[in-house]
């Protein structure tokens with residue numbers, strides 16, 4: 007039996023959980039938030055170390071395309087809390103944002119630590135009690151929350167309802183370790199195995215390429231897969247293979263190809279501003295006494311890491327034949343031999359199967375228990391689509407819980 011004297015609980019202090027707690031507390035609920043680590047928001051702070059993309063300015067239809075098969079589910083979630091709502095909400099907390107040249111949305115000056123500090127102050131003002139060092143262990147038969155403390159003791163808590171926002175399984179040292187899957191599996195919630203998303207891939211580079219160019223960026227490439235998926239972006243040569251924003255949107259396709267065939271092929275267009283015919287006509291110009299390296303530098307500005315990669319991945323007969331070389335410059339095959347470990351990935355694919363939740367994120371098998379953020383089995387590329395999903399699903403789950411508790415819901419969709 008639930009009563010509104012009982013608190014509502016949020017478990018997980020990442021952006022999805024913090025957002026759910028904010029909405030619930032500001033709607034008048036007594037909120038207890040439990041976080042396994044000694045402080046909340048650790049992955050958010052890690053995200054803030056690089057380019058901190060909070061969301062993206064793409065028009066909504068294009069934005070929603072980034073969620074692939076789960077586009078329609080996200081259409082409902084983003085209708086409740088859109089990228090524009092997020093920017094206004096951040097502004098309310100004193101975090102101004104701007105749109106970068108890539109369309110990504112960044113804070114103007116604030117760091118992730120500034121954002122987290124303002125947010126925790128807002129939660130404090132709204133009366134949310136944050137219990138750090140509390141790991142959710144189970145839901146008992148009488149629907150109480152079983153929590154384990156860092157000192158080994160346990161406590162039980164009756165709640166009117168709750169939001170779980172336990173994250174995915176990449177960067178486990180931030181607390182997002184995916185250990186919660188065993189708990190939900192015990193409750194017969196269907197799970198999709200975790201897999202790395204937005205991650206690096208392995209390639210068997212020569213020692214020479216590694217020694218000379220590990221860490222070198224390759225800019226303005228068109229990247230594509232055997233199945234025809236393509237994107238434009240930057241790639242970094244690493245000691246183990248390749249990494250970078252250009253390959254992240256292709257992760258699902260390359261991961262699948264690796265799983266089926268044991269290897270995957272990434273095709274690079276090294277000169278996307280020139281047609282193959284134009285490249286060929288330049289290659290057919292008289293070479294004089296120039297070495298091929300010098301000639302390629304002068305005619306096509308192919309030099310440094312791009313030239314070495316071309317050398318490495320183009321078989322000698324094609325390299326020495328202008329027609330073959332022009333074709334490879336436009337479509338250089340890079341053989342990928344593996345995917346980097348989940349612990350290193352920016353995000354994870356997998357988690358709770360989307361069929362297990364309703365439109366607000368309530369678990370069909372556990373009424374009153376809502377889930378949000380990266381623990382759900384959707385995936386999206388970097389560029390702000392991950393954090394937007396965490397914020398919006400946290401918001402939507404909180405609205406769903408308010409509705410379930412027959413409390414006024416601040417959001418319309």
Ligand SMILES: Cc1cc2nc3c(=O)[nH]c(=O)nc-3n(C[C@H](O)[C@H](O)[C@H](O)COP(=O)(O)OP(=O)(O)OC[C@H]3O[C@@H](n4cnc5c(N)ncnc54)[C@H](O)[C@@H]3O)c2cc1C
Nearest residue numbers: 018020021022042053059142172173181182379380390393
């Ligand atoms: C290096 C890096 C850079 C990134 N950059 C960006 C970026 O620029 N833009 C972007 O959109 N996204 C970025 N991301 C991704 C983004 O940070 C995540 O998608 C987002 O943090 C997910 O939010 P979440 O609330 O779902 O989960 P998390 O942030 O993972 O939070 C989950 C929380 O639940 C807690 N928890 C787990 N299990 C339990 C338990 N049993 N009991 C209690 N608590 C538990 C964890 O300790 C954690 O605090 C980046 C990620 C990384 C690693």
